[in-house]
Amino acid sequence: MLRTGLLWLSERPAMSRLLRRNGLARRFAARFVAGDTVESAVEAARQLNRTGITATLDFLGESIAREPEAVQARETYLQLLDRIAREGVQANVSLKLTQLGFDLAADFCVANMTAILDRAKALENFVRIDMESSAYTQRTLDLFLSLFDRYGRHCGVVIQSCLRRSEADVERLIALGARVRLCKGAYLEPPEIAFPAKSDVDRNYVRLMERLLARGNYPALATHDVAIIERAKRFAAEQGIAPSRFEFQMLYGVRRDLQAALRRQGYNVRVYVPFGTQWYPYLMRRLAERPANIAFILGNLLREAAHRS
Ligand code: FDA
Numbered sequence: 001m002l003r004t005g006l007l008w009l010s011e012r013p014a015m016s017r018l019l020r021r022n023g024l025a026r027r028f029a030a031r032f033v034a035g036d037t038v039e040s041a042v043e044a045a046r047q048l049n050r051t052g053i054t055a056t057l058d059f060l061g062e063s064i065a066r067e068p069e070a071v072q073a074r075e076t077y078l079q080l081l082d083r084i085a086r087e088g089v090q091a092n093v094s095l096k097l098t099q100l101g102f103d104l105a106a107d108f109c110v111a112n113m114t115a116i117l118d119r120a121k122a123l124e125n126f127v128r129i130d131m132e133s134s135a136y137t138q139r140t141l142d143l144f145l146s147l148f149d150r151y152g153r154h155c156g157v158v159i160q161s162c163l164r165r166s167e168a169d170v171e172r173l174i175a176l177g178a179r180v181r182l183c184k185g186a187y188l189e190p191p192e193i194a195f196p197a198k199s200d201v202d203r204n205y206v207r208l209m210e211r212l213l214a215r216g217n218y219p220a221l222a223t224h225d226v227a228i229i230e231r232a233k234r235f236a237a238e239q240g241i242a243p244s245r246f247e248f249q250m251l252y253g254v255r256r257d258l259q260a261a262l263r264r265q266g267y268n269v270r271v272y273v274p275f276g277t278q279w280y281p282y283l284m285r286r287l288a289e290r291p292a293n294i295a296f297i298l299g300n301l302l303r304e305a306a307h308r309s
Helices: 002-009 013-020 023-029 038-050 067-087 106-122 134-154 166-176 198-215 226-239 256-264 280-289 292-308
Strands: 054-059 091-095 127-129 155-160 179-183 220-222 247-251 269-275
Touching: 002 280, 013 280, 023 280, 038 054, 038 067, 038 091, 038 269, 054 067, 067 091, 067 106, 091 106, 106 127, 106 134, 127 134, 134 155, 134 166, 155 166, 166 179, 166 198, 179 198, 198 226, 220 226, 226 256, 247 256, 256 269, 280 292
Parallel strands: 054 091, 054 269, 091 127, 127 155, 155 179, 179 220, 220 247, 247 269
Antiparallel strands: none
8 A cells, every 4th residue: 555655656746846855855865866967876886886786877857748858868868878988887878768758759759769879889888778657568669679670789678577468578579689677567557467466576577587597688687586586596507597697686775785795696786876856756666665765764854853952
C-alpha cells in the first residue's frame, strides 16, 4: 500500500514543486543524487573509478512538456559524453526517451536521440535507454530496434522482469545480439500486464537473467537483491561464463558495501549516477522500493531538531 502511495505521489507535479524547495528533502535526495551539475556527476564517476567501479551517468528528467527542455537534455548529454572522453572517465550515459520529447513528437525525440548516439559512436561510448512505465514499453523497443542497425554497439535497452511480456522481449533481443539491462521495474503497473506478487517478479528476474547470462550480449544485471546476485554468480560459475561477460549494476548511494565487495571479488560493477535538479520522481521511486528510507528521513529530522533545541 505504501509503495502504491509513494509511486502515485511520484507522478504529482505539485508535490514535486513543493518538495524540491524543501531543504530536508533536498538533503535526503543528496544521498541518491550526485549533485545538480555535470561536474558533480563526473566527479562522482571519478570517485567510483578509483575503486575500480564504472558509472552510467543520468541527467535527471522525464515526461517533459516543452521542446526547450528536451533540447537542454540533449545538449547536456552531448556535453557529458565530451567530458567523459576528454577526462578519461570510465562511464557511459543513461537517458529516458520522455526526457527527449517522446510525448511531444516521435520524430523530434528520434532526432535528439540520433544526435546523442552519433556523438557516442564517434567517441566509442555507449547510451542506455532506460525503460519507463508500461505505457512506453512497446514504443521504446520499437524506437530502439529502428536505431539498432546503425547504433547497435553503442546503444542498449532495459527490460523489466515485472512485465509478463518480458520473456518474449528478452528472446528477441538475444537473437539480435542487443545489449540488455535487466531490472525488476520501478513503476506502478496493472496486474493484467505485470506480476502483482513480488515473488513472481523475482522468479521471472532469475529466469530472464539466466537466459541473458547464457546467450545475451554483455548483459547488465541491475539489482541489489543479494539472493539473486548470489544466484547469478553461481550460475555463471557452473556454466563457465567468465565474469568479464556481464556486469552488475546498482544505484548511487544504495548498498555501497555490496558494490565494493563484488568489485573485490573480480566482478564488473557499474553504478547508476543521477544528477540534476529534477530529482523528485526518482527519489519517490527509491522511497517506494524501500519504505525504511522514510524512517531514515524522519530519524534525521528528529536528530536535527534535537540538536537545534
Ligand atoms: P528489491 O527491491 O527486491 O530490493 C532488494 C534489496 O535491495 C532490498 O532488500 C534493499 O535492501 C535493497 N534496496 C533496493 N532498493 C533500495 C533503495 N532504493 N534504497 C535502499 N536499499 C534498497 N527500473 C525501471 O523501471 N527502469 C529502468 O530503466 C531502471 N534502471 C535501473 C538501473 C539500475 C542500475 C538499477 C540498480 C535499477 C534500475 N531500475 C530501473 C530500478 C529497478 O527496477 C528496481 O526498482 C530497483 O533496483 C529495486 O529493485 P532490486 O532489484 O534492487 O530489488
